[in-house]
Amino acid sequence: MKRYLIIGSGLIGRLVAWRLIHAGHAVTILSSDDIAGTDSAGYVAASMIAPFTEAVCADKTIRSLGKQSQQLWSQWLAEFAQPVFYPQSGTLVVAHDSDKAELARYQRRAEYILQPADYQQLDRQQLTTLSPALAETFRSALYFPEEGCLDNRQFYQRVGEFLSQYADWQIIEPVMRLSATTLEQLCQQTLGHSVGKFTTVIDCRGNGSTADMEDLRGVRGEVLRVYAPEVDLQQCVRLLHPRHPLYLAPRPDHHYVIGATVIESADRSPVSVRSAMELLSALHSIHRGFAEARVVEMRAHCRPALADHLPTIRQQPWGYQVNGFYRHGYLLGPVMVNELMNQLLSTSASGGRYAS
């Protein structure tokens, strides 16, 4: 059994800790966040697991890595005694008639990046069969059947309960810089022993690592959560628009996560009036039943991003940095955590990176 120290308890810190404990190792977590994880990007996220629709707008590597993560999510979530809401009902990509050029452009890119079996073109009749609510507004859609989204807060709760039981988890003041010296001080002050008691340290501070990773930046994202009892959408929906695209990720009992702005800024202040208006008006255009929806939450956070928007595992003299998940923490987290585990548990460990 090895002993690992994890700094940060958002999405990646939780995943790493969970899998290390599952593999029979001892884990200590030090984080400035609370046990619920409310300070983390992973708590705010829509948590869509969308390897195909994300690959269309990003890097084609995402398709194969995301598919591997999908399998890992299914395996790993099955370990919990209580289920985590994870509908895999697919994604419907739609555009209003005035924006049909956007849908045509999206389809051309899908043809270039994806395999023909990854998606289907639906006419109105097929859309009505799959999603009667959406067919009230749209005549056609592109359907990506093998996508889904999980309930991030339910997942945080389940994994939080597991870690509360099996990890030594302490809430600390934010750690601004990591080095052999600061880690030694931190361990002495917080744990009363040397950092040398750990096999290695894994930095999972997300945006909190910017002082140590000069190429890491925050990309602001704003999301709303609404309760819409008059609307019944089972699939994730992506509304294409030249200026204000929108996605919708279903949650249990007619709750939906609506997002998200993509703003080059590390500003984590509350959602702006402009963003709220744009998101809400796009939402209302999807289905008239959203007019009477209740806005239950508005949150902003930042996606920790590197220049190529792909995650990285970097080896440092004191341990590992696992970061740069940008808008793909849920999509690529499991596959990267598996890669980290391989590196940690092999003797010739070295930093790794998925290049585009």
Ligand SMILES: Cc1cc2nc3c(=O)[nH]c(=O)nc-3n(C[C@H](O)[C@H](O)[C@H](O)COP(=O)(O)OP(=O)(O)OC[C@H]3O[C@@H](n4cnc5c(N)ncnc54)[C@H](O)[C@@H]3O)c2cc1C
């Ligand atoms: C609006 C929005 C929507 C998103 N939607 C999706 C989606 O649909 N699908 C998807 O795959 N991904 C999505 N993401 C991305 C995903 O949430 C992130 O990629 C992921 O959360 C990154 O995980 P992380 O653990 O690196 O960072 P975080 O989840 O932010 O966790 C970092 C943790 O470290 C702690 N910490 C920070 N600084 C310090 C410090 N100095 N000392 C100690 N602890 C510290 C924090 O409190 C936090 O608990 C979205 C993100 C946003 C913002």
